Amino acid sequence: MPTAQNQMRLASALLEAGNAAEAATLYAGALQGPFTCDPDLRFGAARAFTESHACAEALIHLEQLRARRPEYRPDAVSLLLARCYAGTSRLADARQEFEHAIARFGTFEAHAEYSIWAVQTGDAATAAHLQSEIDKITSRWNAMARKLNDPVIQRLQTALSSSLRVH
Incomplete structure (x- = not known):
């Protein structure tokens, strides 16, 4: 039906x-x-x-x-908003929303999505700062946490490797 x-x-x-x-x-x-x-x-x-x-x-x-x-799911809504702002070339809004998500929620996903965006926009300084935070977060993970976050990890690694090929 x-x-x-x-x-x-x-x-x-x-x-x-x-x-x-x-x-x-x-x-x-x-x-x-x-x-x-x-x-x-x-x-x-x-x-x-x-x-x-x-x-x-x-x-x-x-x-x-x-x-x-x-x-309603404010962390997930915030990250999707940031990604959509980026996808519609509203880069200042995207940065503001990513920073809001990190300040309010501080999740791995917020750091990773912001890092992906920073890499894609050529903001190496922001990406490097975020990577150090991501490394701190992931250093405490167990195997289950890694598995649950694998899709975002893969997207981040793809963005980073694409950035290295360009430079």
Whole structure:
């Protein structure tokens, strides 16, 4: 049945399987009608649009989510906002949002995403500072923590190796 809940489950599975564009379409469809304010749907749509490089579309969902439900997953919303600002060439907003995420949440993911952005924009000083913080954080990890954070670690390593090839 094409209910909003079923569309959300299918969209989530598609997103996790790497099919972000199709997931974004399903999430957008599920947001029509009575579920337009559902924070899980709106966040899922934002993630899917971000991963499919439709950052302007993702920003609409993220800004509505932050305005209407500021308590909903504030760390994840902040990082997606920063990535979307970067994806729409709002670099000052991206930097501000990354710095906000680090100051407020201080997570590995916040440091790593900011570092990825800094590397991609050629800000070597910020990337180096962040790398020292990342090294401190990861030095205390066990195997499970490494496994849970592997997707972000892989993205960071890819950004760093791409940067080395350019220089």
